[in-house]
Amino acid sequence: MSEQEQAVKLDFSGLKETLIAVNKQMFDELKESLKPTDPKGKGLIVTGGSNSDKICESLKAMEKNNWKMTEQWTVAIPNYTTKEIAAHLRDYVWVTEILKGAAGDIAYIPYVGDLDYELLSNVGDAITTQTTGLVSNLSTILYEGAAWTDILYSDIEKYDSNVIEQLNQVLAFAAIRAEDAKIMTLVDALTGTNYAGNVTRSTGSANFYATNIPAALKLLMATGKEINPNACVLYMTPSSYGALLTELVASQIIADAVPSIINQGLIKQLYGVNLVVGGYKPRACRASAATGTVELAYLMRAKRAVALAPKRDILIETDKQINARKLRFTASHTFGVKVLSGKEIVRIWTSKAYSA
Numbered sequence: 001m002s003e004q005e006q007a008v009k010l011d012f013s014g015l016k017e018t019l020i021a022v023n024k025q026m027f028d029e030l031k032e033s034l035k036p037t038d039p040k041g042k043g044l045i046v047t048g049g050s051n052s053d054k055i056c057e058s059l060k061a062m063e064k065n066n067w068k069m070t071e072q073w074t075v076a077i078p079n080y081t082t083k084e085i086a087a088h089l090r091d092y093v094w095v096t097e098i099l100k101g102a103a104g105d106i107a108y109i110p111y112v113g114d115l116d117y118e119l120l121s122n123v124g125d126a127i128t129t130q131t132t133g134l135v136s137n138l139s140t141i142l143y144e145g146a147a148w149t150d151i152l153y154s155d156i157e158k159y160d161s162n163v164i165e166q167l168n169q170v171l172a173f174a175a176i177r178a179e180d181a182k183i184m185t186l187v188d189a190l191t192g193t194n195y196a197g198n199v200t201r202s203t204g205s206a207n208f209y210a211t212n213i214p215a216a217l218k219l220l221m222a223t224g225k226e227i228n229p230n231a232c233v234l235y236m237t238p239s240s241y242g243a244l245l246t247e248l249v250a251s252q253i254i255a256d257a258v259p260s261i262i263n264q265g266l267i268k269q270l271y272g273v274n275l276v277v278g279g280y281k282p283r284a285c286r287a288s289a290a291t292g293t294v295e296l297a298y299l300m301r302a303k304r305a306v307a308l309a310p311k312r313d314i315l316i317e318t319d320k321q322i323n324a325r326k327l328r329f330t331a332s333h334t335f336g337v338k339v340l341s342g343k344e345i346v347r348i349w350t351s352k353a354y355s356a
Contacts, residue, residue: 085238086173087180087278092233092302099142099311099336107309107336110137114224140309140336145178147171148330156327167329168316175314175333181280183306184235186339187298188282194342196223200349201294207352208240208297210247213271216299216346223343225301229272234299239352241277244270273299283354284347297348305344309336 098107113134118127192198197219199212213234217227236244248254248261248270260266268275282296300306311334319328339345 083174083177083279085277085279086177087184087235087276088176089180089183089233089235089276089278089302089306090176090308092274092276093183093306093308094303094340095308095310097310099140099309101312105142105311105336107140107307107338108137109140109307109338109340110135111340138307138338138340140307140338142311142334142336143182144332144334145175145182146330146332147174148328150321150324150326150328153325153327171316171329171331172314174331177279178333179308179335179337180278182335182337183308184278184280184282184298186337187235187300187306187345188284188296190339190342190345192347195345195347196220196225196343198347198349201351206243206247207295207350208236208243208348210244210270212297212348213273213299216348217271217273219346220299220301220344225344227272230269230274231301231303232272232299233274233276233302234270234297235282236275236277236297237281237295237350237352238277239295240297240350241275243350243352244275281354281356284349293354295350295352295354297350298345299348300345302344305339305341307336307338307340309338311335 096107096109099105113136115131115134118129120127197216199215199219202209202212216234217232220232221227245261245265245267248258248267254261258267282298283293284296285293314331314333316329316331319330320326321328
């Protein structure tokens, strides 16, 4: 070892005990300083969970555990979910606010039908045929979706307010999916002759093809419906949407024209039709028993096909379960849905076997 180099020895013995003693002294001093007193020297009782109380409780818990922090919490993970797919059909159907905030459980929806003039043989001849049912109305009934869950008091005390915000978002989004499910359940319940037509299942290997869309548009036009861009929406299951994407990606021309298909795996519109994917799976059994029950897709002029009448916004209530020391969260959503006309809807059969 040279003259410039000297050995340095560090002695850490007793460091742990010293740090604990220092922390304990700081705790005692802080606890003493937080004691509320009045000028006459009488002790005051502090209620309502003040910050001072919380600090003292935290320090006491650390002291009992040899000054170790035993629990740490962060904000809620915002995407821990398996129910993210929703069609948001309320953005496409006809929505009336007539029931919201008003008495009554039924919305009456008047409508004016269509007609052709009778061409008379001569000017002034009598009109021989009466037009009936030109003006009438339809009525909705109410449906309700609801859910509840319990959270322990001891857990709520640990959670950040972000957890409650996330819970509210999840409950609100479930209301949107409930609307989707009820709308498609009613559309699915129509019989074959109620629709504007049926696009039959393709014999190819994929369960859904892009050509199904113009075939459905043709059936709508055959019933006298005017087809304008953005007027129609196509409700698809995830399997049908995936089959369509696979087909479009294989076409270099389409992939070049709509790069989002390649870059994002996303297509929102095709042939002027809005594409939506929902978690509810429409299905039906084919006439041939060998083919079994398959998934369906529906193309419709939604604002003319379906009416949605929300009774109120989603209601989220809390109720203390005192004996169990839990807080119960209950959410409900009440709304009316009515299929206005099946002739605004085309049913598209796929070759995808239905599975729950």
